Amino acid sequence: MANLIKRENRDVTRRPSPEHRLDPFRMMDALIDRLADELENVGSDAEQLSANIFHQKMEERRIPAKRLTALLTRIGRTQSLLTKIRYSAVSTIRMLSFLSGATRFQENEVNGFRNPRAQIARFAERFGIPVCTSFRRAHLFDPLHPNYAGDLGLGANAKLVARVKASDLVIAAGARLNELTSQGYTLFDIPVPQMKLVHAYPGAEELGRVYRPHLAIHATPSAFAAALDGLQPRRAPLPVDAAHREYLDWSEKALPQPGAVNLSEIMVWLRGHLPADAILSNGAGNYSAWIHRFFRFRRFNTQMATVCGFMGYGVPAAVAMKALFPERKVLALAGDGDFLMTGQEFATAMQYRLPIIVLVFDNAILGTIRMHQEREYPGRVSATDLVNPDFAAMARAFGGFGATVEKTAEFAPAFRAAEESGLPALLHIKFDAEGITPSTTLSAIRSKSLNS
Numbered sequence: 001m002a003n004l005i006k007r008e009n010r011d012v013t014r015r016p017s018p019e020h021r022l023d024p025f026r027m028m029d030a031l032i033d034r035l036a037d038e039l040e041n042v043g044s045d046a047e048q049l050s051a052n053i054f055h056q057k058m059e060e061r062r063i064p065a066k067r068l069t070a071l072l073t074r075i076g077r078t079q080s081l082l083t084k085i086r087y088s089a090v091s092t093i094r095m096l097s098f099l100s101g102a103t104r105f106q107e108n109e110v111n112g113f114r115n116p117r118a119q120i121a122r123f124a125e126r127f128g129i130p131v132c133t134s135f136r137r138a139h140l141f142d143p144l145h146p147n148y149a150g151d152l153g154l155g156a157n158a159k160l161v162a163r164v165k166a167s168d169l170v171i172a173a174g175a176r177l178n179e180l181t182s183q184g185y186t187l188f189d190i191p192v193p194q195m196k197l198v199h200a201y202p203g204a205e206e207l208g209r210v211y212r213p214h215l216a217i218h219a220t221p222s223a224f225a226a227a228l229d230g231l232q233p234r235r236a237p238l239p240v241d242a243a244h245r246e247y248l249d250w251s252e253k254a255l256p257q258p259g260a261v262n263l264s265e266i267m268v269w270l271r272g273h274l275p276a277d278a279i280l281s282n283g284a285g286n287y288s289a290w291i292h293r294f295f296r297f298r299r300f301n302t303q304m305a306t307v308c309g310f311m312g313y314g315v316p317a318a319v320a321m322k323a324l325f326p327e328r329k330v331l332a333l334a335g336d337g338d339f340l341m342t343g344q345e346f347a348t349a350m351q352y353r354l355p356i357i358v359l360v361f362d363n364a365i366l367g368t369i370r371m372h373q374e375r376e377y378p379g380r381v382s383a384t385d386l387v388n389p390d391f392a393a394m395a396r397a398f399g400g401f402g403a404t405v406e407k408t409a410e411f412a413p414a415f416r417a418a419e420e421s422g423l424p425a426l427l428h429i430k431f432d433a434e435g436i437t438p439s440t441t442l443s444a445i446r447s448k449s450l451n452s
């Protein structure tokens, strides 16, 4: 203990390094003025606009990136930096924004007076900006809000991808611009994006890592949302109906699918049947493409899925969420391969009497990997077939409810029976592996690769 105190004391009395003597306020003012000037010209084709203030400043002052972003954070906290930005030209934007950092939004903030989700929605409404969500963060913006433009993750709407590419300005609020959000690094030019990019993120290491933003803001999503709340546009908001209509057209109706079970019909039924606060968790696999496209996460903290996309997350996450929120409906959605990794946690649900409902989507293959095999090495299948147990019988053997679904029409009654059982429940949904994504088939992928 004595040693600890001594070390702390030494830290406090340490002489400031030369970096500490920089005037962060003056630096920030200069950055903001430059940004404001550039924003005034957004939409014009002046090439010099692509100058990157953040990196240029760092180079001029020889400041390491981490140090500068730390300074910016401090300023952001003390003087609400965004209120200083003259945002007049934002009304010429055709596209904004990814939202992410879900775990950084606190439940009490979201339900209380200071509601970051609502602050961002109000900002988008005032300026007339379409908003999209990043991979597995769909619950951060109401999909039926008139500004919602869709989910920019795996299997994104091609019209949305084109819309983002053609934007004048993208404000990435709390999203990591990683492989998934950047659509395999095809969305933005590297290292300097073709449009203005403002990137707000709570981790200094992410800012400027791949893409050089015109303005990097080291801030939590909540602080950023609060700052946006103070901004007022100078012009009338742009219409956003086209972007929202594209989202609705893409997600509204179930699509045809080979075989007797149609996953988009199941998702459309679930979104009508489940209460808005129902929690859905999932792992990784192609089955999740139907969730991303057709399910609607209407409330905060309803989507539990990992942004790094690992398998086996769904069932344990559902057990945990049901323990935390016993009054809410909690579903785990899992592929067959996915379920086989951690499905034994069904025993934990039994042990603690947590009536989760597990949907196992069984196509008897590791679908995602088979899809890549057919795309890259058509016809050369390797180690992606699965021999599955009777999952419904397995759930019953654990002491829970189990039923098998082999036709779409069997799903709704089986789901209701699962709910009425009051037990941890599992629906074993057998579907045709040929329907590999909502929009294509395995054989179509194979023949396209063979013919190319």
Ligand SMILES: Cc1ncc(C[n+]2csc(CCOP(=O)(O)OP(=O)(O)O)c2C)c(N)n1
Residues within 6 Å of the ligand: 284, 285, 286, 287, 288, 309, 310, 311, 312, 334, 335, 336, 337, 338, 339, 361, 363, 365, 366, 367, 368, 369
């Ligand atoms: C822990 C882990 N291992 C491996 C992977 C790579 N991976 C991604 S999807 C997938 C197959 C998923 O198969 P399944 O759960 O049956 O879903 P499907 O694609 O058939 O719908 C694999 C192996 C991963 N994401 N996470």
Ligand SMILES: [Mg+2]
Residues within 6 Å of the ligand: 285, 335, 336, 337, 361, 362, 363, 364, 365, 366, 367
């Ligand atoms: Mg599978």
